Amino acid sequence: MSQQTSCPNAQLRWCDNQPFSTQYEDVYFNSENGLEETDYVFLQGNNLKERFRKSAGQNFVIAETGFGSGMNFLSTWKLWLEHAPYDARLHYISAERFPFSREDLQKAMQIWPEFQALLPELIRQYPPLMSGFHRLNFPDSRINLTLMFGDATEMYSQLTAHIDAWFLDGFAPSKNADMWHEDLFRIMATLSHPGTTFATFTSASKVRKGLQAAGFEIKKIPGFGPKREILTGQFNSAPPAENGTxxxxxxxxxxxxxxxxxxxxxxxxxxxxxxxxxxxxxxxxxxxxxxxxxxxSGNHQGALYAKLPAKPISSSQLHLHGFLHALNFLNNNVPADGIWNQCGMLQLATTEKEKQRQAALVDENRYPEALIHAVDSFQASEIAGQPVPHAGLYIPDAGWVSPVxxxxxxxxxxxxxxxxxxxxxxxxxxxxxxxxxxxxxxxxxxxxxxxxxxxxxxxxxxxxxxxxVKPIRGQVSLQQTTPQAPALNTVICGEGYISPPLDNRWCFGASFDVKTPSDEIRAEDHQSNLKKLQDVLPELAGHFATQTESPHGRVSHRCASxxxxxxxxxxxxxxxxxxxxxxxxxxxxxxxxxxxxxxxxxxxxxxxxxxxxxxxxxxxxxxxxxxxxxxxxxxxxxxxxxxxxxxxxxxxxxxxx
The missing domain is CATH 3.50.50.60 (FAD/NAD(P)-binding domain)
Structure with a gap:
């Protein structure tokens, strides 16, 4: 699978508030009867109203091959709220190779008054355009949405799920041949079970034969509007065998x-x-x-960020996934009052090796600028609110968390x-x-x-x-703040880290020791933490040097594999x-x-x-x-x-x- 990077967004041309894809030379929906077509092809084609009504105490899983403007999802969301029992949960999974930007998604869907109660929550949680999986939770509606930005076949080959209904949407096979092929149909079979249904607007021979070869029973029904026929059906075969591992x-x-x-x-x-x-x-x-x-997990504060490499590997891919998920989780579920703060983070280049790494990251241009971008020392000082002697990278959505x-x-x-x-x-x-x-x-x-x-x-x-598993000793330093201390507006990371003060205490460090099991606070670790601080915030470190009270500290043993x-x-x-x-x-x-x-x-x-x-x-x-x-x-x-x-x-x- 390709490593997680910035995902190319949909290239659109607008006509009377209707988006037109310049990549596929086709419309996403008909502005006059698009909702009726979605209802007929996908909702009725999968008999969802009746199946939702009978889903008490169950999880119902829908998978879609093209999220597009989000119309199918919003239509399904509305139907779910109208007919599903309160103890049922909907899991909606959708792939999109060229996702809409947040602004384009809002513009495309705001023309439909039916969605105005739902659209703001989707827009608020809509993820940055990074390839890979993104989980959005709508707990009041009992819905999980998993957006997979990337090629549909590749994304579904990476999915672990049991699908109940398929929406085979996307541009027609004549315009988007890359999606409609036997590999996708084969993967659909591995994710389906006897009774899994599907519906699609196309009746092309390639699609019909591909689905039949994968084990789906096919039924032609009258199409919507001028469309002569569409396909529906269900999977009644045995799922393919395991992969040998x-x-x-x-x-x-x-x-x-x-x-x-x-x-x-x-x-x-x-x-x-x-x-x-x-x-x-x-x-x-x-x-x-x-x-x-x-x-x-007992430290006073911790930095909430992911260190992104120029060329992603599995660990960095996991950390970026986790960072984006944690941000969404905290914003949706946890009040910021004293628990966390999305104040941004400066990752400073304090060594020649780090300067080269950051320069390579910028040159590779793998990440959206809204996620991470380069700043010089003057810009870093403006962001921090005090002098910063180094250039670096700025992650505006990062921050700090009190893990306790x-x-x-x-x-x-x-x-x-x-x-x-x-x-x-x-x-x-x-x-x-x-x-x-x-x-x-x-x-x-x-x-x-x-x-x-x-x-x-x-x-x-x-x-x-x-x-x-092994313990890794870490010691953080805690210093009481004073009215004379210079302000700090963001988290700073260099060889160590420091956050804006919480409860009038600065938290900075931390040591990293795989050899020492001791819980004892060590003076040399405080000195090391202060040296790291001096490298990134000399004014604040100088202020600490004038204080008569020595820093306090805390030792913890992180568990690592x-x-x-x-x-x-x-x-x-x-x-x-x-x-x-x-x-x-x-x-x-x-x-x-x-x-x-x-x-x-x-x-x-x-x-x-x-x-x-x-x-x-x-x-x-x-x-x-x-x-x-x-x-x-x-x-x-x-x-x-x-x-x-x-x-x-x-x-x-x-x-x-």
């Missing part, structure tokens, strides 16, 4: 009552709890500390019950449930589903002892993996037809390291979708790089186990 498959969860126990009340645990309760679960969070966020306050806020939901001062020493499977025990072998709690999200607790559980990527998903049965996949020791490309064996009902959400503010909210959504078997807002290749089994498979291929 069963360790990458997502196993269905065991039977449960939508109840889970989460071990760990830091960012990973709190975000997982939040995502589950907003899908109707009851959650119990257990933590050995007296309150939430007392370990790696965020965790407390997320855990305040009435369906989340927290038990603190409770250390889980052992877990064991007993029948259909997991039992949690303390150091005296006394039962603490039990549940069919357990999520281990406590970094320090992972290795002592026998089932998870093989996971290569061997490859510094999170570990999220079902916990593999280590011994079963070694036995079932031992042939990889001799043939790393062997394709298996067996099922991977995981510990039923045991999941992990770990090792977010120093990136937890941008990976934990996305990780919580990922795990909640895995447990609910609902569409996942992340490409398969990115799900795979976080798969807990990846280390076993890698070591088998290397012959080290």
């Amino acid at each position: 069963p360790w990458l498959s997502l196993p269905p969860p065991p039977p449960h009552r939508k109840h889970a126990i989460i071990i760990g009340a830091g960012l990973a645990g709190a975000c997982t709890a939040w995502s589950l309760v907003h899908r109707g679960w009851k959650v119990e969070v257990i933590d050995q500390h007296p309150e939430a966020a007392q370990a790696g 306050r965020l965790c407390h806020y997320l855990l305040q939901h009435p369906d989340i019950h927290c038990r603190f001062n409770t250390r889980v020493e052992k877990i064991s499977r007993n029948g259909d449930e997991w039992h949690l025990y303390d150091s005296n072998d006394q039962l603490i709690a039990s549940s069919a589903i357990i999520v281990v999200a406590g970094a320090s607790e992972t290795k002592r559980f026998e089932q998870l002892s093989h996971l290569p 061997a490859d510094y990527l999170p570990i999220i998903g079902a916990a593999p049965d280590y011994n079963a993996f070694i036995s079932d996949f031992e042939r990889l020791r001799k043939d790393s490309k062997w394709r298996f037809d067996c099922q991977a064996k995981n510990h039923p009902g045991l999941y992990v959400n770990l090792a977010h390291g120093s990136k937890g503010l941008i990976t934990a909210p996305l990780g919580g959504e990922l795990l909640a979708d895995i447990l609910n078997m609902t569409p996942i807002p992340l490409e398969k290749n990115l799900i795979n790089v976080m798969n807990p089994a990846r280390f076993i498979i890698k070591n088998l291929k290397k012959g080290t186990i």
